[in-house]
Amino acid sequence: MAKFECTSEVTAFLTELPKCEHHLHLEGTLEPELLFPLAARNGVELPDTFPKNADELHETYNNFADLQDFLNYYYIGCNVLIKEDDFFDLAWEYFKKVSSQGLKHAEVFYDPQSHTSRGISLKVVTRGFERACVKAQEEFNISTKLIMCLLRHLPVEECLEIVASAKPLIESGVINGLGLDSAERPFPPELFVECYELAKSYNDALQLTAHAGEEGGPDFVTNSLDLLGATRIDHGVRSVEDPELIKRLADQKIMLTVCPLSNVKLQVVKDVSELPLQEFLDNNVPFSINSDDPAYFGGYILQNYLELYSRFGWSKAVWEKIAKQSIEGSWCDAKRKEELLSEVAAVVSKYPNLA
Numbered sequence: 001m002a003k004f005e006c007t008s009e010v011t012a013f014l015t016e017l018p019k020c021e022h023h024l025h026l027e028g029t030l031e032p033e034l035l036f037p038l039a040a041r042n043g044v045e046l047p048d049t050f051p052k053n054a055d056e057l058h059e060t061y062n063n064f065a066d067l068q069d070f071l072n073y074y075y076i077g078c079n080v081l082i083k084e085d086d087f088f089d090l091a092w093e094y095f096k097k098v099s100s101q102g103l104k105h106a107e108v109f110y111d112p113q114s115h116t117s118r119g120i121s122l123k124v125v126t127r128g129f130e131r132a133c134v135k136a137q138e139e140f141n142i143s144t145k146l147i148m149c150l151l152r153h154l155p156v157e158e159c160l161e162i163v164a165s166a167k168p169l170i171e172s173g174v175i176n177g178l179g180l181d182s183a184e185r186p187f188p189p190e191l192f193v194e195c196y197e198l199a200k201s202y203n204d205a206l207q208l209t210a211h212a213g214e215e216g217g218p219d220f221v222t223n224s225l226d227l228l229g230a231t232r233i234d235h236g237v238r239s240v241e242d243p244e245l246i247k248r249l250a251d252q253k254i255m256l257t258v259c260p261l262s263n264v265k266l267q268v269v270k271d272v273s274e275l276p277l278q279e280f281l282d283n284n285v286p287f288s289i290n291s292d293d294p295a296y297f298g299g300y301i302l303q304n305y306l307e308l309y310s311r312f313g314w315s316k317a318v319w320e321k322i323a324k325q326s327i328e329g330s331w332c333d334a335k336r337k338e339e340l341l342s343e344v345a346a347v348v349s350k351y352p353n354l355a
């Protein structure tokens, strides 16, 4: 259903356009080609019904019925990650891939409870991911922030425990943000108020976000803002159902971290063209474009940009606006934002003939 052709000039422009990714689950970058070798390396037995090789697994990933169907595979995938080097290797593979896609700044999620529940320490997981982040800065000049997410399908007491055990990592600024993910609908944001308050009490600079408005309605978005103190929202596409909320997001510059390919693969929309992104642009609701779980959804960040171009055919000026708002909505400091904004200006002026 592509309406607009991604010419070589458009592709070059969108590749070079400086990008910030704010909605990327590191565990969601586990490609089948790494999953099977890690399972073998660590002696992890996969369920009998699990696909037997990378090709079969890719095929399975083409047919998710919904978020829960995907999550069932995602959590099985997590089981092959055991050692600090596994976490490092996983994240490093991601940074290597996106370093050639114009990615400049990444605020990445991870799910500590999907590992600590298997006896792997929070320190091992975090250290592996942190090492990859440091290397991404050194080798690719990609700046990063680490965001730990709470699994909302687990009991709140367990979520409080993982927050408490993360205290030193939050205090020291190794963990920069707190998020909330997993099955959305039966687990509304109000259940997690105490978790967010506790985490924030460890470090006032901790940034807060939450998945909302992917499966859940606009009230999930509103309650994440009002009750959890989130300053941005992951997904949030169903905000469009509430005109007052749309006005609030625009007035308060609350960014939505949208994930086009994910929304198609998890049947939130049938096609990328159904996403309310033009409404967001017209109403000045800031959003960034992200890949969510790219190994599962068939594309990394650039593919998401190209997919949107092919459906919406936005002009260079619109892409400039999107690039700028995704920098403004980032949690990096003012100096880094200035650097990134001037990189955007340089790329925009490099393509004078692009409409």
Ligand SMILES: Nc1ncnc2[nH]cnc12
Pocket: 025, 028, 067, 074, 181, 182, 183, 184, 211, 214, 262, 292, 293
């Ligand atoms: N898209 C998504 N929604 C909720 N939880 C997730 N965990 C990993 N990806 C997720």
Ligand SMILES: [Zn+2]
Pocket: 023, 025, 181, 211, 234, 292
């Ligand atoms: Zn997500």
